[in-house]
Amino acid sequence: MKRIICYGLAVFAAVSIASTSWAATTVKVVEGGEGGGPMTLTLDQSTIKAGETVFAVHNDAMTEEHEMVLVKLKTSDQKIPLVKSKHRVDEKQLKSLGEVSDLKPGADGQLKAKLSAGSYLLLCNIKGHFESGMQAKLTVTE
Numbered sequence: 380m381k382r383i384i385c386y387g388l389a390v391f392a393a394v395s396i397a398s399t400s401w402a403a404t405t406v407k408v409v410e411g412g413e414g415g416g417p418m419t420l421t422l423d424q425s426t427i428k429a430g431e432t433v434f435a436v437h438n439d440a441m442t443e444e445h446e447m448v449l450v451k452l453k454t455s456d457q458k459i460p461l462v463k464s465k466h467r468v469d470e471k472q473l474k475s476l477g478e479v480s481d482l483k484p485g486a487d488g489q490l491k492a493k494l495s496a497g498s499y500l501l502l503c504n505i506k507g508h509f510e511s512g513m514q515a516k517l518t519v520t521e
């Protein structure tokens with residue numbers, strides 16, 4: 380019996396240490412908008428500290444599928460290259476750090492990334508969505 384209690388305490392201690400040392404920042408991302416109308420991509424904070432980051436993405440649209448691509452910018456005012464004929468951002472010319480793809484209406488997704496200081500852009504690159512407003516900048520400080 381004593382052994383079981385000790386084991387239980389050890390597990391509890393290990394979990395506590397793990398959760399405090401990770402201390403990942405969570406950025407809540409809400410996407411919305413229906414086809415043909417204005418669309419949004421909003422963050423609950425626009426400046427965060429460098430380190431482990433979790434993007435918790437929610438698609439708040441009624442019928443429209445969305446996605447979220449995380450891009451590291453060279454400078455905060457870097458021009459975003461577009462493929463005009465496809466109404467999409469040219470991701471090949473950007474440094475993508477991952478994405479949450481095919482997010483159904485009402486669905487939630489998650490992306491984890493270790494971010495260093497700099498400027499980042501979050502966007503939805505489904506045809507026409509970036510141009511309809513689905514982009515947000517994120518600043519990461521030391």
Ligand SMILES: [Cu+2]
Binds near residue numbers: 410
């Ligand atoms: Cu979208």
